[in-house]
Amino acid sequence: MANIISDETMEYVAILAKLELSEEERRQAKQDMEKMLDYIDQLNELDTSGVEPMSHVLPVQNVFREDVVTNGDERDKILKNAPEEKNGAFVVPKTVE
Amino acid sequence: MELLELSALELGRRIRAGEISAVEAVQASLSRIKEVEKDVHAYVTVDEEGALTRAREVQKQIADGTLNGPLAGVPAAVKDNICTAGLLTTCGSKILGNFVPAYSAQAVESLERAGVIVLGKTNMDEFAMGSTTETSAWGVTRNPHNLAHVPGGSSGGSCAAVAAKECFFALGSDTGGSIRQPSSFCGVTGLKPTYGTVSRYGLVAYGSSLDQIGPIAKNVGDCAAILEILAGRDEKDSTSVARADGRFTEALTDDVRGLRVGIPGDYLGEGLDGEVRAAVLKAADVLKEKGASVEEFDLSLTEYAIPAYYTIASAEASSNLSRFDGVKYGYRTKEFDGLHQMYKRSRSEGFGPEVKRRIMLGSFVLSSGYYDAYYLKALRTKALIRQAFDRAFEKYDVILGPVAPTTAPKLGESLSDPLKMYLGDIYTISANLAGIPGISVPCGTDSKGLPIGVQLLGDCFKEKNILRAAYSYERGRADTASDPAKKAVE
């Protein structure tokens, strides 16, 4: 019990999550996360040995589509909400140096 | 106005009979919206013009016989995390503040094909993360029964809109109780179907393995009729399933003789408000008097559902919400230096605190070194919870209990302590983990006049069991004094 999350871990998780937290937010987030993890640690009281992790609750399998083109050119619709767009493409800050 | 009191099915009947036109129904809803929205704030977008145009088309099709379904011409509201072509879909978030999808969710298409008219989009906790509709970027929604209280959440806008008669029914989504809990708080009837029953295509994902769209309405009959329209296999959603028994309205019989009802003792213990407890047990008595067998039993594992749920839902959310990055749609920060700063700032400025909290938690439990200890542990717990329900449904057709430990809290009371807020989901969350259907039906009010709901849970694909029990209860409840749906804002 009593999880302690280091500042480095918080920074690492923020990189994974692509979030930039202010000092205050980070302090709060750290506290919230420690509290939540303490709470989640309750699960350790349960003996789950031999239990298969259940990712899908229904036994549905083998759902396919056939290899047939159904979509046409919808470029205008796809780009309609783009924050920045040029020549039919989404524009992002340069990804190479 | 009497028109607004009608159930969706009754309104549909009168429209088909030519007693009321679809346009009149839409106009009545719109003027009601104008009247109460400044207090309730159930909607984030009202599509006045679109609704009226559509009403005229629908009326024409009803007249020429192309539309003859039970809900043709009925005005409805749609939760803001369900895509509507050409209509703002924000999920209550600044990050999607300007997002207008080019496509409609399958559920919305199904409704529109049945002649239902979409009035607008309802407020919600940001990305459905919350239990009060206070985390929306567009301000809070208030409980129509008492404006100082929350409507519950996350489908608080949809439930408040139905309770305040700003629409005849609404669509909500339920990931951990988000239809049932606000239905209970607002005194309306809300149904979360079996996972896979309603297509999730076009529902902006929060926890994909838990999310389901479902109806929120004035009574059980409406819920059954709406579900009949929504349910079915959609080839665009791999997890949707075909329902052979899709005639849900057939279950609306006032007969529960021989129905086996179990009340989990774990649902009546510590933390449950006395008035809520009394109202729920009184509801059980109604079913008993009508010939159902009712007994208490030990469901077990209830306390483990919340930690398992928050682990799974946060993990899935951290991945589902990564697409909001300022590249393809939605909010992009104004000033940035390079790609990664653009990502970080757009997301940090675009998401609210509760969403960020869950993304951080979700990223952590999936990260290297913690996946087994947290995420897989939660999935194993989920399997055990499912087994507990399997055992229960060997003995009972319906599990009866409270929806929430209390009635609606006051505005501003809940957000200060997230963990405490999460504990409020204790009776609803297991149904999402187990994939089973659940319905919340009004069963009284507390001393402050706030509605209380009773929850009926059934086994997977056994919506008919809970609809039958809920319908019978509703008929048995009869005395209008205890029907809170009648008392909403005057």
Next chain:
Amino acid sequence: MGKQYETVIGLEVHVELATKTKIFCGCSTAFGAAPNTHVCPVCAGMPGALPVLNRQVLEYALAVGLATGCQINRYCKFDRKNYFYPDNPQNYQISQLYLPICHDGGIDIETPEGVKRIGIHEIHMEEDAGKLIHDEWEDCSYVDFNRSGVPLIEIVSEPDMRSADEVIAYLDKLRLMIQYLGASDCKLQEGSMRADVNLSVREQGARQFGTRTEMKNLNSFRAIARAIEHERGRQIDLLEAGEKVVQETRRWDDAKEYSYAMRSKEDAQDYRYFPDPDLVPVAVDDAWIARIRKRQPEMRTEKRKRYLEEFDIPDYDAGILTSSKKLADVFEAATAICGKPKKVSNWLMGETLRLLKENNQDPQDIRFSPEHLAKLVDLVDEGAINGSVAKEVFAEIFARDVDPGQYIEEKGLRIVRDEGALRSAVEEVIAANPQSVADYRGGKDRALGFLVGQTMKAMKGKADPAAVNQLLRELLPRQ
């Protein structure tokens, strides 16, 4: 330098499958369309859009798995690989980590020391990313999602290769196999086959593997070979200098012939894989596997054997013709039309391969139709054109797929059968070249060749050289 080092190489090969549509939506996979015109809400990562698996992707993956001797996982799932990059619209890639479709196979390659088995660790299905185009002048890049969601299989080998030659042999074999299956065209230049090289070095005889690096951006066999040599050298230099090799991903720059580390602080390389809740598991039963197995096309070894028996061509020819699926396809189609396998084979092994080489192409790039080649063979056989004209016509067939029949008529290349015209041409040549005539008569055979050439020239090539030769001998009898 006293120490001897061994190079240990494993490959991760990505192959774009030849499906008509993307892996999870009904958008076309056609190459070269205008940006974002083959894009829908699913492959653009729009909110609320959901993936549905293309059955053909699974069947191609199974076909490749069976052809490479893999075990098939009877129950497989898709997982999300989470990382942010603008070419990845959901900011997660749908892939398979925990239960890939195939595992534990291998293929045999020829090495100077004999046949060597290269193990295949696993084959999994995943989606490709979009494309980034960098603006030359402005500080921005453009995102095109046409390639986003194009189906890939990733074939992960065991670290069984020890040299660039073995790597090339493995890739060649794998590529040919997949082309035979029709599962992909496997073009390295266009990126429909991409190989990442995992390489480490260790002292000869050491039991433990050294620390490996992963090399990306290898667009040709040549680049792969060069990158391997370079990386081997770089790692040995580090070790010799007493430094350590860092486990990292590096990018090869073939023009500058060096590689650089791709890591940055923002790439945590922690992909947080978990099962994708939007896709359901895939269960493959014995009957399904049997169906795929039955449908497997004839592979190279059987084809080569069949060519010897059915077409009676030399083993050498059969070997070359079957070294490319495209070459074999053209050979069979043309032979079916004209019924002259050896002659078709000669055109393919000679002129076709020569022109391909000249144009820096490989047999995949053949664009002419087998019908036109077959017709050319017939025309030569009938004596309608002679050998040198035929070569000229073939060059046109190769470049523009012209109809040879039409072409020779239009250009007037058909051999003149007019005996009188030929005789007078020969007589003129004899009259005009007394020296050569004398030389020939004096015993110099080469002079006759000159006279034949002169006659052909006078006839503008439209004569049968054999007939010219015979006529000259007739008119210039030697004592």
